[in-house]
Amino acid sequence: MRNVLFGVFCKVGALCLCIPYSVNAQSFEKNYTPLRSTGTLPELFVKSAHVQTEEEIVKLSLDKDKDKETKEKFIRANNYFIKDLLMSGDVLVNDPLTAYVNKVAAEVIEQNPNVGSQPIQIFVTKSPEVNAYAFDKGIIFVNVGLLAQLENEAQLAYILAHEMIHIYKKHSVAEYLQNTQLKNQSSYEKMEGEERQMEKYRFSKEQEFEADIEGLALIKKTKYSAKAVMGAFDVLQYSYLPFELVDFKKSFFEDEYLKIPDTLNLKKVSAIKTNDDYDDSKSSHPNIRKRRLSIEKDVKEMNEAGRKKYLVSEGAFKSMREMARFELCRIYLLKRDYVNAIYGAYILSQKYPDNLYLKKIVARGLYNIVVSKTNKEFSTSIKLGQSSNFFIDDYQRVEGAPQRLYYLLDNLSAAETNVVALSFVYKAAKQYPKDNTLSVLTDSLFSCLANSNKLLLDNFSKQASSELKDTIKQVAIVEEPVEESKYAIIKKQQITADMEETGFIKFAFVGLMKDDEFVERYKKMAGRSEFDKEEYLSRKISSSKKTKEDEFLGINKVIFMDPYYRKVKISNDEVLIKYEESDERQAKLTEIQKKCADLLKIDYVEISTKNISASDIELYNETSLINEWLAERFKHGNNAEIMECSEGIKELIKKRGTKYIALTGVYNSNKKNNSYFFMLLDLESGKVMRSENKQNREKDRMDLLHAYVYNSLMHVSKKAKK
């Protein structure tokens, strides 16, 4: 009895502690800690896609279903896709956002038990897209981008209800069957590519209407406000805009002496032009107007009495949304959407001006823009990664308040951006002297300014422009009674020309140059070429032949992630993934890696989620961290700028005892078009230590794979002969 009471007491206590924590885990005034997964991993994460598929296929075999074969294909593709997504590191587990979203879902399910007859699991994904999506198995993914944009809890409830209908009606499998039938029709062959796509979309649009209408029926049974629900379509319609529209003022970067000219301040920003009745023939979803109309009548008929915008808690919603917005800024940085990241941080810093996290977001955003602008001339196309160059969107394509920031950052030259960034980051670093990231960024910006943009201390004025103007006046006044001497004229002209030529940056550091530390660090970093061209070129991911010394690295401890292995069958322009065989081969490749590492005396540090257990949350977070780092690294292309998550990575390096990570993969098709890749990266610097990509037209053979892996690892482990 005592044990039972004690158990109840513990549970109540834990609940009391957890509820406020789950929705308001941190204060945003001073700092923000990015979300991490906690607790234990749900079974979905632990069970392999293969086992899951087998179980579902056994269940299916008990039914007398004429589409059994097609459904089997669907189950297989679906399970492997979900597993990949879950292990991508983009999915949050037991975090405050997920906890809140699940509470809202519980409100809907409570009043609609038939929908909840199939267990529904909801997860939040670290994606900036304003979207949520569902799988027939009862899984809903809600993006951080959507949570950041919502106006109230009722909107979230409606979006979840919409997704629940997709699950309840098994829309995914229905669409798959429909598409398969469509492909088997003789008329399909005669259709053009676009026509085929439109035919497929026709069916998915019907499903969306059904989910909208029946989703509203679910909401009707709850106490959520129906009027508020309609706002969900506004969220979707304006999803391309930032989460708030706040007029951007250039004074954000200015101080007493650094004054950005008005010419760089866009006088008038464009209006929001979106039309909700756009052409949706090439879209899987109907346009917003049609969707609004489909439920408008029902909404009007609903009685609003007793209905609320918030059933869980308004405070919890706002706290959750704030967290999503903070998180979104970081996600923008990872996706190299620097202007959006800076703008998001700008919006939030209006509320939280002393938040270190926001300062760092702006600092990193500016830093990356400086590096991209400075290195533009060296940029070349690359084989891996998506983009070698970062471009700021044309401001004319941007609508509303953020247009001003786009205009400013696009029109500042590399040197000007460098000066603005240095001024901002140096001041932030002074405000937070213990923060290492800000300090490192400051040093890099000093170095970049001096070495790449060729601006030394002498290029900056110690006097404010107003003082110099006074000098001109004084010269004029002194010489006034007498006829102006030619020397006075020359002096006056020189000062004026100087002011015009160098622009606003000449006076940018007048205040900062009074600070000895600023002057000292500038001088020190001026001698260090951080952006040296040769160094930059050496960082290129290139297949060009290297010298022998470069090829052998002498590294004896390496982190190995799960290798990538994809076996496909290509027939009739269709690519069919052989999931089970790919799994088996992946396991074999892992075995080969271990064997070769052992032969070469490489300490094999494995970070694998293949056999992850429910308690391996740390391993899950590490995978997530590395995947984020890799995704960002490849987006950087040739430029190995400082990574957003490098602080977390430093901890990982310390824990695992090595800074090198190896990525291996094989793509094999029945057309004998095979490739093997190996890449060794330095987690600390982002430098590609070794990159191999071998193409062959052989069958998928283990002997060749053994040879490839051994060869790659031998170059990692052996030291170059002197």
Add this chain to the structure above:
Amino acid sequence: MKKIILIYSLLFFLTNANAQVAGYMGKRFCAGYANYFSPRLPLVSAILENNQSDKGSIGTERFFNTTHNFITDFIISDRVSLCATFQFSKMDHAAYSSTFYASEDGTYQSHDNKIIYLPAKVSPMQLKTRNFSLGFKFFKNGSLNPIGRYRKIEFILATSQIQLDEDGFYWKDDHAKYDANLQELTSKSFVFAYTIGKQRVLGNAVVLDYGLRAGLNYGYANMICSAAGLPSPFSSNKYVYDSSLNAMLTSMTQLRLFEAQLINFHIGFHFLSF
């Protein structure tokens, strides 16, 4: 032989001095056996008059000749191997009963001066070859030595020896003993060969090697040049114009060698050693 060992050792040393090559799981040396099959061509018969009624049929009835090869491959880079091979073969050199056109002074004169080989001991006449080759295998881009498709260039020093019964020569018309008075029956030749092949590793230990080889011996090239009235880029013309029995036999050697080297299919197994 000493010279050959010296050359191979020198090449082995030079190519290995600064190499850091993976090979197959760290193993760079493999040794093994391969059998080369060459189709039998009716070339030798062309210069012989085969008298089947004398003693049965033409001696060499087999469709393929086989050559035994003892091979060593040493991986010197990711796509290049140094190969040394010892080849051994024994084949029929002439028919059981062959008629040679010859005169006593060793010059071809008339149709009547025919000598027939009717041996008591060595029947048919045998050609024994012992060849040594040095070559390089070049693996295709995307392959990794020793796995995948390759092309091999080979330089072969061929030593051939005719084995016959010297007392087996008779004048054809009266079957009187013909004193062959044969001189040197060992000849040396040089062969250039080009191979396209493929290798794969079985059980991380054995290399399966198969392919097709084409070769040309310089003696035969010399004969072709002379026959075509072209200036020969190769040594003397003694094989063509000297129609003594001795010269005829040596010319036949070149033909047999040509036949054996022209087209070869091979299959072999090598063992990965170290």
